[in-house]
Amino acid sequence: MTTPPKQVAKSGFWGRWAATPLYWRILLGMFIGIATGLLLGDRAGWLRIPSEIILQLLSALAPPLILIAVVHVLMTSDIPRSSVARLAGLLLLNTTVAIFIGLTVANVMQPGKRSPAAPVPAATEASAEQTAGQDVVDEPAANPFDQLLGSLPRSLLGPLGDRQNVIGVIIIAIAFGVALRDAKAAPITNITDLVEVAYRTLIVVLHWIIELVPIGVACIVAAVIGTEGFGAFVNLGAFVVAVLIALGLQAAWYLVRIHYFSWASPVQVLRGMRDALLMAFSTDSSTATMPVTYACLKEKVGVREKSASLGALVGANFNNDGTALYEAMAALFVAQMIGMDLTMVQQLTVVFTSILASVGAAGIPEAGIVTMTLVFTAVGLDVTKIPILLTVDWFLDRCRTTINVLGDVNVACLLDGKTKQSSEE
Ligand code: ASP
Numbered sequence: 001m002t003t004p005p006k007q008v009a010k011s012g013f014w015g016r017w018a019a020t021p022l023y024w025r026i027l028l029g030m031f032i033g034i035a036t037g038l039l040l041g042d043r044a045g046w047l048r049i050p051s052e053i054i055l056q057l058l059s060a061l062a063p064p065l066i067l068i069a070v071v072h073v074l075m076t077s078d079i080p081r082s083s084v085a086r087l088a089g090l091l092l093l094n095t096t097v098a099i100f101i102g103l104t105v106a107n108v109m110q111p112g113k114r115s116p117a118a119p120v121p122a123a124t125e126a127s128a129e130q131t132a133g134q135d136v137v138d139e140p141a142a143n144p145f146d147q148l149l150g151s152l153p154r155s156l157l158g159p160l161g162d163r164q165n166v167i168g169v170i171i172i173a174i175a176f177g178v179a180l181r182d183a184k185a186a187p188i189t190n191i192t193d194l195v196e197v198a199y200r201t202l203i204v205v206l207h208w209i210i211e212l213v214p215i216g217v218a219c220i221v222a223a224v225i226g227t228e229g230f231g232a233f234v235n236l237g238a239f240v241v242a243v244l245i246a247l248g249l250q251a252a253w254y255l256v257r258i259h260y261f262s263w264a265s266p267v268q269v270l271r272g273m274r275d276a277l278l279m280a281f282s283t284d285s286s287t288a289t290m291p292v293t294y295a296c297l298k299e300k301v302g303v304r305e306k307s308a309s310l311g312a313l314v315g316a317n318f319n320n321d322g323t324a325l326y327e328a329m330a331a332l333f334v335a336q337m338i339g340m341d342l343t344m345v346q347q348l349t350v351v352f353t354s355i356l357a358s359v360g361a362a363g364i365p366e367a368g369i370v371t372m373t374l375v376f377t378a379v380g381l382d383v384t385k386i387p388i389l390l391t392v393d394w395f396l397d398r399c400r401t402t403i404n405v406l407g408d409v410n411v412a413c414l415l416d417g418k419t420k421q422s423s424e425e
Contacts, residue, residue: 022213022284022365023394029214030391033221044226051216051223051387053152057209058366059373059383060153061202066360066371068199073317075192079310083415087310090411095324095358098250098407099351102325103332105246111238112336179204203364210366213390220387232337232388239333240392246325247403254410262413263420264301272300273409280405281398287363289405290316297409303416311412316363321407322400323368324358327375334376334385346379353378368400369393 017025037044079087106112151167153159159168179201188194224232255266270277276293280286286293290312297308331350335342342350357371369386376383 018211022210025214026217026390026394029216029218030221033218034225036218036222037225040222040226042227044222047219047223047226048384048387049219051220051390052384054209054212054216055373055383055387056152056154057212058206058370060155060158061206061209062360062370062373064156065202065206065362065367066357066374068195068202069317069362070360072192072195072199073314075195079314080306083306083310086415087314087411090414091315091319092355094254094319094321094407094410095355096351097253098321098325098403099328099354101249101253102243102246102329103347103350105242105249106329106332106336109238109242109245110336111242112235112333112338114235114238175205175208176201179208203362206364206370213366216387217390221391224388233391235333235337236388236392239329240396242333243326243329243396244399246329247322247399250321250325250403251406254406258410258413261418262416263418264303264413264416269301269409269413272296272302273406275300276405276409277402280402284365284394284398284401285363286316286320286401286404286408289401290363293405293408297412301409301413302420303412304421307412307416310415311408311410315408315411316405318359319407319411320358320361320363320368320400320404322403323361323371324354325403326368326396326400327357327372328354330372330386330389331375331379331381334381334389335379338382338385340381342379349378350375363401363404365397365401366393368397 036047040047151159151165151171153168153172156172159165159172162168180197182204183197183201186193186197188197255269258264258266258269273293273296276289276296279292280289283289293316294308294312297303297312298305303311328350331354332342332347353375357374358368360374361367361371369390372386372389373383375381376386
């Protein structure tokens with residue numbers, strides 16, 4: 001649905017930095033963070049602020065991104081009327097199963113309670129209030145630095161309705177003015193073109209913020225190591241294992257369903273989809289993988305063209321089970337870590353918002369983290385804990401992207417039914 005923003009080749013340090021894969025930069029950020037945290041100790045506490053700012057900017061982009069992404073898919077997908085109900089049913093079932101698997105594993109393994117010193121941050125209550133529609137940096141402006149922080153956009157349209165926040169308006173104007181420079185000559189002949197330009201521009205801005213993630217990781221790791229020690233990371237290790245187990249169970253669900261409800265055999269499907277699954281893992285993007293998913297489904301697995309296009313093209317945009325599972329597990333993990341028991345109703349709210357957040361998540365790297373703020377907000381969880389997840393997200397994102405693609409494959413195979421297409425078809 002989208003092509004990545006144009007890369008301008010640069011030389012020198014920044015050129016090499018930009019050309020280094022994001023996960024290497026994040027890993028470097030992690031090591032720098034550990035060293036800084038050990039060196040500064042308690043004095044590293046203020047380093048939380050940069051990572052919270054990055055999160056604030058990411059979450060400001062979440063609502064418009066979801067809006068435009070969903071509008072775009074609905075406008076452009078060609079779904080035959082007869083398949084709508086079947087497709088919707090399959091997607092909903094898979095996503096619900098994914099979230100229940102995620103919640104069950106998180107409830108059984110309790111990854112957030114691994115460390116004896118699971119920290120209960122003083123900010124938790126304030127954050128619960130703040131998440132009821134406010135945001136991350138919410139103190140009254142005391143000095144120019146705080147004033148600048150307070151002016152950073154908390155939502156895209158918010159500053160436009162706030163006479164006091166001229167800085168926020170200017171930041172948005174600069175970001176979108178520059179992002180739109182590449183699209184200024186794009187011909188707009190119909191509404192689809194308009195939505196396309198809006199979507200691509202949002203993605204360009206999103207990529208700029210994602211470029212800041214390694215810095216955010218260095219800062220949050222330094223702050224956590226400096227003030228709380230390695231305890232939080234023991235939890236994080238358990239969280240990674242729990243997510244991997246849950247994603248494995250989800251993969252098993254797909255393969256069992258393929259075995260019983262389609263003509264294809266799971267082994268044959270895995271073999272045929274090898275290229276797409278590896279590409280999903282390495283690009284971290286189910287959208288970028290979509291053409292390969294489609295080609296493998298049609299040519300290597302041998303499903304009908306209609307099933308391949310519904311599974312790969314529609315699925316790649318709407319069907320993000322790995323993301324849904326991850327968002328629900330992350331919510332439960334953070335709740336466990338801060339000692340907050342989620343009631344049954346809150347867990348159901350997590351289920352519901354994770355479904356919506358996964359539908360709205362674009363198939364690009366880190367999109368799950370952007371929409372995760374919506375899930376946290378819905379149950380009053382401390383969104384300032386999300387930056388800690390950035391330290392492992394570069395890896396877990398690859399794993400959930402692979403499952404997102406396998407989910408599309410599952411839908412295509414099930415839509416194809418129990419009889420293989422004949423040579424006349
Ligand atoms: N990277 C994922 C995808 O492309 C989305 C996510 O961040 O969960 O499917």
